[in-house]
Amino acid sequence: MPPKGFKCKQCGNCCLNLSGAFETCATEEDVRLWNDEGRDDILEWVDPIPLGDQFIYDIWISPRTGDDVSRCPWLRKLPNQDRYICRIHDVKPVHCREYPRSRKHAEETGCRGFEN
Ligand code: SF4
Ligand code: SF4
Numbered sequence: 001m002p003p004k005g006f007k008c009k010q011c012g013n014c015c016l017n018l019s020g021a022f023e024t025c026a027t028e029e030d031v032r033l034w035n036d037e038g039r040d041d042i043l044e045w046v047d048p049i050p051l052g053d054q055f056i057y058d059i060w061i062s063p064r065t066g067d068d069v070s071r072c073p074w075l076r077k078l079p080n081q082d083r084y085i086c087r088i089h090d091v092k093p094v095h096c097r098e099y100p101r102s103r104k105h106a107e108e109t110g111c112r113g114f115e116n
Helices: 013-017 028-036 103-109
Strands: 047-051 054-058 075-077 084-086
Touching: 013 084, 028 054
Parallel strands: none
Antiparallel strands: 047 054, 075 084
């Protein structure tokens, strides 16, 4: 659930500028969902790194080059508009779904979701 009073303005700031918005890792829950949904198109951008008896799911790693990408591959700017959409909105990673955690978090990170 988004914080009370929040409405995304689709400005794209979180996806374009915040490393926390996509440069971290997917969770077990994300990977399970993508497997269940048959989303190989997403899974091919995930690099599972074994760590002990678990994995760290590094994202987004280009399936073509094996390198980190500088911009989330699922972010699209709408033509002739200053608005962005997430092409995997319904199944985006937990850390994207949970952004921003609070009004304070939004204010500190340049999110306009609490502006009128
Ligand atoms: S997966 Fe979607 S919400 Fe997350 S950074 Fe990419 S475009 Fe933004
Ligand atoms: S920064 Fe806030 S208002 Fe802008 S796209 Fe991200 S969540 Fe939406």
